[in-house]
Amino acid sequence: MEIKYYLTEEDYLHFNLFHIKNSKTTSRALNMQRFLTPIFFLILSYILSAFLDEPFIGLFIIFFILSILWIIFYPKYFYSLIIRQVKKMIKEGRNDGLLGDHHMIMTEEEIVDSTANSETKVTWSGIEMFKEDDDYFYLYNSSVSAYILPKRALNDVEEIKNFIQSKKENVPKG
Numbered sequence: 001m002e003i004k005y006y007l008t009e010e011d012y013l014h015f016n017l018f019h020i021k022n023s024k025t026t027s028r029a030l031n032m033q034r035f036l037t038p039i040f041f042l043i044l045s046y047i048l049s050a051f052l053d054e055p056f057i058g059l060f061i062i063f064f065i066l067s068i069l070w071i072i073f074y075p076k077y078f079y080s081l082i083i084r085q086v087k088k089m090i091k092e093g094r095n096d097g098l099l100g101d102h103h104m105i106m107t108e109e110e111i112v113d114s115t116a117n118s119e120t121k122v123t124w125s126g127i128e129m130f131k132e133d134d135d136y137f138y139l140y141n142s143s144v145s146a147y148i149l150p151k152r153a154l155n156d157v158e159e160i161k162n163f164i165q166s167k168k169e170n171v172p173k174g
Helices: 009-021 024-052 056-092 157-167
Strands: 002-007 100-106 110-114 119-123 129-132 136-140 146-150
Touching: 002 146, 009 024, 009 056, 009 136, 009 146, 024 056, 100 157, 129 157, 136 157
Parallel strands: none
Antiparallel strands: 002 100, 100 110, 110 119, 129 136, 136 146
């Protein structure tokens, strides 16, 4: 099976967001930051009322409102921060093997991904996970990197999906 596609910066950003949103480690970190910070805000209202000789209830209401806003809006901020960091990393160096034209060949034994100046090969046993969303297939070759296969480049999405699943019956699906 042979697939030619063009991987854009937007595709790579989409993968990073997908990965972050589906990572147990990141999810735990996000939830800790999302919910522990408001607890700190509420404790701070008590401390400030004691030191500033202000009524506790007034400070508590202000910090309670800040806490609710934090809980609601922090995930959006967190994900936008991830996108900014990934964009900075992309701009730091050459990304010839990552972005641009790709030529992928999937055989019974392996996947070969070629770009203008690189070629990677992995056997099907080297694919740790197969995941997908509405627009992409992700063939994880490690816990943090994957072959990103845009569905827009595929003539028959179901055929490719069935082929990949038949090769990796033991790969966890996400």
